[in-house]
Amino acid sequence: MSKKTKSYIFHITIPSIQKFISDSRKIADLWAGSLMISYLMKELLKYVKKDYEAKPIYPVLQNDITVANITNVAIFLIEDKNKAEEVKIKLEQKFINLLENLAHFSINSFFQEKLEENSDIYDNNEIENYLYLAKYQIENTLKLFVEYEWLEYDKQINKNYKEVLENLADIINYRKKSQLPTKDYIENYKLIEKPNWKRWNSWEEFYENNLKKEIIEKKDKRKEIENLEYLQGVYRCSSCGEHTIIGATLEDWRGNKIWTSLWKNNPKMFNRGERLCGVCLTKRYFRKYMQEVEKVKDEDLGFPSTSEIGATLFKKSIIEIVKKEKLTLDNKFLKNLSKLKDLGNIKGNYVKKLNSDLDKINNEDKVNLIKGILNTDGKWFIEDVLKNPNDYEEAGLSKEEAKQRLYILKDVISYLEEYKKNNTDLENFKFKPSEYYAIIMIDGDSIGEKLSLINEEKEHENFSKTISKLSEKFKKIVERYYGALIYSGGDDVLALIPTEKALDCAYRIQGVFSRYLRYKFPDIHKKSQFSMSGALIYAYHKLPLSYVLNEVRKCEKKSKDEGKNRICLKYIKRSLSSAEVVLEWKDISKFKQLPVSKQFIYQIREFKNIFKFKDEYENLNNLKPFYKSGKSLKEIEEKIKDMQKNLILSFLTRKTIDNISSEDYFELIGSVDIFRKIFISDESKYIKVYDFEKIENLLLVKREMPNG
Numbered sequence: 063m064s065k066k067t068k069s070y071i072f073h074i075t076i077p078s079i080q081k082f083i084s085d086s087r088k089i090a091d092l093w094a095g096s097l098m099i100s101y102l103m104k105e106l107l108k109y110v111k112k113d114y115e116a117k118p119i120y121p122v123l124q125n126d127i128t129v130a131n132i133t134n135v136a137i138f139l140i141e142d143k144n145k146a147e148e149v150k151i152k153l154e155q156k157f158i159n160l161l162e163n164l165a166h167f168s169i170n171s172f173f174q175e176k177l178e179e180n181s182d183i184y185d186n187n188e189i190e191n192y193l194y195l196a197k198y199q200i201e202n203t204l205k206l207f208v209e210y211e212w213l214e215y216d217k218q219i220n221k222n223y224k225e226v227l228e229n230l231a232d233i234i235n236y237r238k239k240s241q242l243p244t245k246d247y248i249e250n251y252k253l254i255e256k257p258n259w260k261r262w263n264s265w266e267e268f269y270e271n272n273l274k275k276e277i278i279e280k281k282d283k284r285k286e287i288e289n290l291e292y293l294q295g296v297y298r299c300s301s302c303g304e305h306t307i308i309g310a311t312l313e314d315w316r317g318n319k320i321w322t323s324l325w326k327n328n329p330k331m332f333n334r335g336e337r338l339c340g341v342c343l344t345k346r347y348f349r350k351y352m353q354e355v356e357k358v359k360d361e362d363l364g365f366p367s368t369s370e371i372g373a374t375l376f377k378k379s380i381i382e383i384v385k386k387e388k389l390t391l392d393n394k395f396l397k398n399l400s401k402l403k404d405l406g407n408i409k410g411n412y413v414k415k416l417n418s419d420l421d422k423i424n425n426e427d428k429v430n431l432i433k434g435i436l437n438t439d440g441k442w443f444i445e446d447v448l449k450n451p452n453d454y455e456e457a458g459l460s461k462e463e464a465k466q467r468l469y470i471l472k473d474v475i476s477y478l479e480e481y482k483k484n485n486t487d488l489e490n491f492k493f494k495p496s497e498y499y500a501i502i503m504i505d506g507d508s509i510g511e512k513l514s515l516i517n518e519e520k521e522h523e524n525f526s527k528t529i530s531k532l533s534e535k536f537k538k539i540v541e542r543y544y545g546a547l548i549y550s551g552g553d554d555v556l557a558l559i560p561t562e563k564a565l566d567c568a569y570r571i572q573g574v575f576s577r578y579l580r581y582k583f584p585d586i587h588k589k590s591q592f593s594m595s596g597a598l599i600y601a602y603h604k605l606p607l608s609y610v611l612n613e614v615r616k617c618e619k620k621s622k623d624e625g626k627n628r629i630c631l632k633y634i635k636r637s638l639s640s641a642e643v644v645l646e647w648k649d650i651s652k653f654k655q656l657p658v659s660k661q662f663i664y665q666i667r668e669f670k671n672i673f674k675f676k677d678e679y680e681n682l683n684n685l686k687p688f689y690k691s692g693k694s695l696k697e698i699e700e701k702i703k704d705m706q707k708n709l710i711l712s713f714l715t716r717k718t719i720d721n722i723s724s725e726d727y728f729e730l731i732g733s734v735d736i737f738r739k740i741f742i743s744d745e746s747k748y749i750k751v752y753d754f755e756k757i758e759n760l761l762l763v764k765r766e767m768p769n770g
């Protein structure tokens with residue numbers, strides 16, 4: 063024990079945030095949800111530091127509130143022996159205040175939105191009811207747990223630092239699991255006090271004695287029954303499905319009065335069909351909150367759309383040409399570009415790296431032209447979008463205007479395509495936007511196990527500092543690869559990246575993570591290796607975000623389950639067809655070299671059908687009759703492996719000679735050869751020779767992977 067410590071250790075956490083964050087219709091909601099949790103934690107830590115001189119241990123307090131860079135758990139020390147309970151109470155109060163401020167801000171903003179001329183206006187009483195409802199909804203979604211324990215080293219009568227921390231974590235865990243729904247109210251078009259079940263034996267009785275009066279006051283007695291239906295049928299939020307929507311009334315249980323008007327008047331803020339609850343509205347207005355309440359500059363907030371991520375390298379290519387070629391402003395290419403810009407304004411919500419690419423252009427007119435292109439969402443450069451009325455009408459384009467724009471766009475694309483042909487050395491040059499984006503989720507392996515090897519708060523503090531350094535590094539790495547960061551806690555990253563750059567970016571992040579921590583904490587590394595596991599999904603830009611998020615989480619779990627220190631790669635096409643494969647990081651460079659031909663995939667598929675048995679055991683037993691008696695299953699297994707290897711080769715050779723061109727033949731032989739070396743070697747741990755399903759998936763993923 064280095065120094066004498068006498069203080070309270072506090073463990074605070076906002077539990078179960080995953081659902082809150084990932085219940086998102088738009089990528090901007092996902093970004094806002096992550097940032098909000100990070101913001102709340104920072105506010106709480108700032109508060110205890112200022113008012114109670116708290117000494118943070120984990121995480122390091124970050125001042126930048128524009129990035130989600132701390133997690134939902136914090137540990138700090140309070141030395142004042144008499145203040146512990148006060149700190150706990152004040153923190154819980156502070157948390158409720160913060161939530162109420164957020165709810166207040168979003169409800170006010172919501173009812174100040176410009177509506178159709180003929181829309182009814184809600185009265186103050188109604189708005190106040192919605193405010194109560196929203197506060198209730200958000201306070202039931204986000205909770206704060208605060209636990210503390212006294213720690214004293216010098217007397218040695220108390221438990222040590224590690225034990226105390228573990229104890230606190232146990233209590234918090236217990237509280238998480240034993241949470242009872244504390245709902246005193248029923249969520250409806252407004253908050254309704256829960257019936258007193260002791261007094262009333264049933265819902266019907268409660269209705270007779272309580273609700274009915276209210277309904278009768280407002281409505282004609284004949285419509286009584288109908289009104290009860292209204293009360294039971296208030297719409298649920300289209301984003302989270304958890305809570306009732308804001309804006310419904312006794313007569314208008316869908317909230318049509320306000321929502322349909324908002325879809326028309328503010329399509330950028332609210333998608334057609336959207337009706338949100340208080341929680342989801344708070345996420346939606348969080349950007350505005352940060353701007354108006356926290357005075358953060360608008361360009362430091364927000365997040366690129368999925369289609370914008372897909373168009374990033376396309377935009378980068380345009381910048382490159384403008385930079386390289388001395389085109390005059392009356393050049394047709396630049397003229398065309400000037401006609402394509404300024405369709406909507408995404409206000410800086412493009413990938414930040416594009417700004418630094420822009421720095422090297424000297425001509426002000428050209429810079430303004432490019433800025434216009436950058437601030438036009440990537441989807442308006444996708445040909446299909448301009449052919450689809452549902453899409454182009456959203457931007458207020460008529461059929462004729464969309465057609466005109468498509469015509470110009472095609473001209474731009476063919477110019478770029480031609481340019482690429484003449485400049486073959488260009489890297490990542492994209493003559494049209496990709497309709498796919500990549501999402502990566504990577505997470506440090508067994509962090510709990512590593513923390514349990516730390517015995518003192520000094521070392522714990524060091525660990526926090528290192529993690530916070532890593533968080534900064536990850537942000538920079540993601541930006542360097544033309545990506546946009548949703549969160550980076552230092553041991554976990556969630557980011558959107560152009561497909562061509564994503565695998566390299568993920569690889570780089572895990573490399574930096576394990577090398578840096580190994581260097582800083584060699585003793586821990588000896589006992590429990592530093593590594594990361596994760597998922598990378600290539601997804602069609604219009605797939606529902608919550609679906610993609612769910613898939614990326616499942617994939618991450620798969621790579622953890624298969625032994626950690628690996629990544630699960632998956633693509634999901636527009637048609638929802640997909641394939642996935644889990645690879646160790648060390649095999650990524652080999653995987654990148656693996657050539658794939660269509661024929662090879664077909665043939666693997668045929669093998670799959672030949673050896674289509676339910677499981678390995680059945681597989682072996684079915685094949686047993688083909689072997690002489692006296693052989694063990696183990697021997698047969700070896701024999702089969704051998705047979706299958708030869709089968710692949712002979713089968714391929716025969717087919718190639720008969721059916722395909724010599725060019726394909728070499729590609730085929732090449733892939734078989736590399737394939738054998740990498741994936742059918744005897745040391746190969748994760749692909750069994752007869753696991754054709756996995757081999758097929760590996761090849762499919764490789765085939766769909768964009769070239770980096």
Ligand SMILES: [Zn+2]
Nearest residue numbers: 299302339342
């Ligand atoms: Zn909701």
